[in-house]
Amino acid sequence: DAGVIQSPRHEVTEMGQEVTLRCKPISGHNSLFWYRQTMMRGLELLIYFNNNVPIDDSGMPEDRFSAKMPNASFSTLKIQPSEPRDSAVYFCASSYGSGVYEQYFGPGTRLTVT
């Protein structure tokens, strides 16, 4: 199994531009999570999906952030417009379910907004 796949691995963009991060979960996993890692706040959950349905998006910072999961094998996290304070590492993780199942993390996307 290839594990959780994220693309791109690095993204450098200018303030105001749209950024789209992509994630392919492990086949057979029905839960998908988007996290953001910053020095100040550590690892924080942005949103998670069960069976492609968003369950909790309370961690999404503001309306500039949106996430979709059109099918079981693909999810996107979009930031529009991007701001310098969005610079962080964004991780996608998947699991067989939320709660009692361990999560498998992708390699992360390092986003820099200048």
Added chain:
Amino acid sequence: ILNVEQSPQSLHVQEGDSTNFTCSFPSSNFYALHWYRWETAKSPEALFVMTLNGDEKKKGRISATLNTKEGYSYLYIKGSQPEDSATYLCAFTTGKLIFGQGTTLQVKP
């Protein structure tokens, strides 16, 4: 607001030392407690998922215990090795994971 506290924040030990760290979490509405190991420039990797009070889990030289009534979990590393150097995260879940800030362990050869 659910809060997960880990201590110490960082730890430096010599190779061969045994060490342990603490994770404190809300004792009400407990569902599960996760431990992850996070090496620099890599992604977090699951160590244990614990659900029952009194649970003890072991993987090689690493073990963990769980007390849900008082809201804490301990992670133990026996005979630390340089390759154990990493940040160890615990996460409390009520469905979604809430991570602590982690304990960063540095093992000196």
